């Protein structure tokens with residue numbers, strides 16, 4: 001059977017939004033490629049799994065059950081998914097490009113003798129074949145790739161593909177995964193110190209650089225993020241290397257690639273490695289006291305000024321605007 | 326404990342990418358190469374595993390062109406014991422699978438319990454070679470590790486997931502670990518290390534040919550960003566900025 005197999009990632013008892021986006025994109029593509037979308041999840045299915053996955057476009061939802069599948073295991077999950085794939089012979093396997101998906105997809109690919117197109121941002125169909133677009137060099141270039149043989153495994157960047165809900169709920173079929181060995185297993189999840197929004201997931205990112213002068217001034221950025229309501233706080237590498245901020249907040253070529261609706265760079269010069277990680281943001285605002293700073297070359301809007309003067313005013317105005325709307 | 330560590334040579338991160346004549350990879354003219362930044366963390370961790378377990382051999386492996394001897398020599402200077410260059414002047418023609426297959430064959434010969442890699446090579450940004458090698462060899466795999474400890478035949482690792490939370494992963498050796506920034510602070514190369522490196526073994530063998538599983542159709546550059554629709558000065562510019570964000574860009 002042709003069609004697309006989508007791995008549905010479950011976290012905190014719910015199918016992840018990024019997986020629903022992957023199902024939606026798969027459903028769009030099968031209209032051209034033929035076949036249908038099957039979603040597969042491992043372990044206990046959330047109560048609404050058939051509903052949300054069906055609405056996103058899956059015509060089948062399979063839950064792979066096994067006594068060992070209470071926690072994620074890359075090799076264990078890959079082996080279980082491989083069994084389904086071997087039976088189904090899909091033209092593509094889609095996985096959301098999350099920390100778990102990135103760990104899992106290459107292991108599935110090896111078992112199914114396929115290559116992986118990583119962190120895809122777009123798909124087209126040409127001559128009956130799936131073409132995947134993916135950023136390389138942290139977004140400085142884009143590659144279009146296709147499977148050399150028949151099967152393409154792809155990971156899909158979250159927040160890029162539209163989630164649709166035109167489909168109909170389906171029933172979840174539970175299958176025994178059978179015997180798989182588990183070589184690496186998650187033992188526990190340590191909660192974040194503060195439950196913060198990830199820079200890769202937030203629609204608004206407020207980032208600070210060395211121009212913020214010290215970690216004690218991060219409250220200014222946090223206040224602006226809070227005023228927006230849906231913002232995460234990011235950082236340049238200079239700031240992370242100085243130990244002002246944890247490295248999971250670093251944006252750039254050796255940090256995270258972000259593409260929020262709005263990116264606000266505060267006291268960041270705009271080195272090429274930083275630009276690589278944020279240039280695909282929809283709108284970029286830069287606040288920097290140096291009018292010659294390279295960040296202004298990519299910014300849609302710029303304010304030449306001192307962050308310590310501009311930020312409090314900006315925060316106050318954003319707060320006022322949001323309260324009024 | 327014997328450890329293998331895989332390192333890649335990549336265009337330096339300040340490279341301005343241009344598309345080459347083939348239309349499928351970058352124009353190498355004037356490009357400077359350096360060690361993939363994440364691989365420095367991998368090498369450092371390999372050295373620490375060896376030191377903590379009271380000895381062994383750290384073998385650093387690179388699949389790449391003859392020039393990559395330079396990067397390997399540098400890692401020998403940092404403290405690795407021996408190096409293997411799987412020589413291939415057509416590295417751009419390989420995908421992650423084809424690289425992983427060649428590395429896996431080499432690693433198997435070394436018979437190590439711990440394999441270190443970087444979480445991602447910052448050229449193609451795949452982030453696959455580590456998990457692929459693990460799957461090919463039937464080893465355990467832990468990716469994007471920020472903390473690891475080995476006790477006997479078990480490794481206890483921490484890896485970052487969304488929003489600053491961490492997963493604790495337990496892996497049975499042999500295993501492949503991919504290093505994320507934050508795992509350690511790589512040590513510097515010192516002069517005695519550079520002297521010692523000259524005498525350390527660096528073996529060069531032809532990399533086995535492996536057909537890629539992905540075909541590159543095209544490499545393109547993103548449209549250049551339109552700079553500066555509005556530039557204001559100081560805090561007085563805030564109302565105009567917000568008006569434009571709301572009315573022109575509609576992001577508020």
Ligand SMILES: Cc1cc2nc3c(=O)[nH]c(=O)nc-3n(C[C@H](O)[C@H](O)[C@H](O)COP(=O)(O)OP(=O)(O)OC[C@H]3O[C@@H](n4cnc5c(N)ncnc54)[C@H](O)[C@@H]3O)c2cc1C
Nearest residue numbers: 209210211236237238252253254255267268269274289307
């Ligand atoms: C291998 C490698 C990988 C790298 N990866 C990354 C990466 O992933 N991400 C990344 O960000 N960088 C990365 N870098 C580092 C990059 O080259 C720059 O060094 C870094 O981005 C600079 O950070 P910055 O803009 O905060 O600091 P600076 O370059 O020092 O800029 C500070 C800016 O603040 C402005 N400023 C100062 N005071 C004020 C004020 N009061 N009000 C307003 N503006 C003010 C200044 O005009 C200046 O433009 C990498 C480098 C290398 C070599």
Ligand SMILES: Nc1ncnc2c1ncn2[C@@H]1O[C@H](COP(=O)(O)O)[C@@H](O)[C@H]1O
Nearest residue numbers: 331332388442443445446451452453454
């Ligand atoms: N050509 C290569 N030679 C040696 N190691 C490599 C090579 N390519 C990738 N690796 C290793 O695999 C990691 C991930 O690479 P990638 O999957 O290409 O992003 C790198 O950080 C290296 O540790």
